[in-house]
Amino acid sequence: MSGVMKRMGMIFRAKANKALDRAEDPRETLDYSYQKQLELLQKVRRGVADVATSRKRLELQLNQLQGQSSKLEDQGRKALALGREDLAREALSRRAALQQQVTDLETQHQTLQGEEEKLTLAAQRLQAKVDAFRTKKETIKATYTAAQAQTRIGEAFSGISEEMGDVGMAIQRAEDKTAQLQARAGAIDELLASGALDDHSGLAKDDIQSELDRLSGGTDVELELQRMKAELAGGSSSSQQAIEGGQGQTRSQQQSQSDTPRFDKQ
Amino acid sequence: MIVRIMGEGQVRLDDGHLAELNELDDELLAETRAGDEEGFRRTLGALLDAVRRLGAPLPDDSLEPSELILPSPDATLPEVRALLKDDGLLPG
16 A cells, blocks of 8 residues: 555654644543533533422412412402302402412423423433543543553654664674674784794783793892802811812702793793 | 544544555545546545445544544645645655
C-alpha cells in the first residue's frame, strides 16, 4: 500500500500536528460531552421541580374549592332549616358547579402526579448515566494520557537508540583501531623476535642491565676489597697462604664475575 | 486494521478488503499527482464509500491509533496535495 491512505497515515504519525492534536483531543470532547449531559440533567431536574410546583398549586386550589363546597353545603342546610328552599336550591346548584371543578382538578392532579413520578425516575436514571459517563470519561482520559506518555517514552527511546547507534559506531571505530594497533604491535613483536627488526626500544633494557651489572660488579669489588683487607689484617706469617689464597680468590672472583650477571639476569 | 476518515471517525476493516481498497487508493494517488480534479472526486467518493461499506464504525470514545487515514469527504484536491506535499513525502 503506497496510496493516499498510507501516505496520510505516515504524515500524521510522523509529524503529530499540534493543532490537529488539540482539535482531536478526546479528553476535551469527553469533557464537553459531560458538560452537555449535566446541562440536560439540570433541565430535567428543573422540569421535575416545575411539575411539583404545579401539583402543589392544584392541591391548594382543591382545598379552597372543597372548603367552598362544604360552606355552600352548610348554607343550603341552614336555608332549608329556615324554610328558604329557594336559597337552599341556589346554594346546592353552586356547590354542584364547584364539585365539577373539583373533579376536573383531581383528574389534573392525578395526571401531574404521574408525570412527576415519571420525570423523577427519568432524572434518577439520567443521573446514574451521567455518573457512569463521568467515571468512564475519567478512565478514558487517563488511558489517553497514559497512551500519550507511552508515545513520548517510545519516541524518547527511539531517540536514545539512535544516539546509542552513534555511540555504537564510535565504540566500533575504537575497537577497530585497537585491534589494528594490537595487530601491528603483534607483528612488530614477531619481527623483533625474528631479528628482522632492530630493537631500538630494547636499548633502555640494556641500560638497566648495564646499571645492574655495574652495581653488582661494584658490590663484588667492595666485597673483594673487604676480603683483601681482612687477609692483610690476618698477619704477614700467612703471606704464602695469602698468595695462594690470592690466587684462589682471583679464580673465585673470575668465577663470580661470570656467574653473578647470569644470576642477576634471572 | 483501523482507518480514520478525517472529520468522520474511525472504522475497523478486515485486512482481506485491503487489496480492493488498495486499487482505489493507488488510483486516487495517481489522480492527485496528475491534478485530475474530476477523477479525484470520483475516486475519493468511491474509496470512502467502500471503506464505510466494508468497515464497522468504531465507537466515538474508543482510542485506537489509525493505521490508515483518508481525507474528509469534502476535501479538495489542492488540500490533499498540500497535505501530502507538506512533509515532502510525495516524490516528484
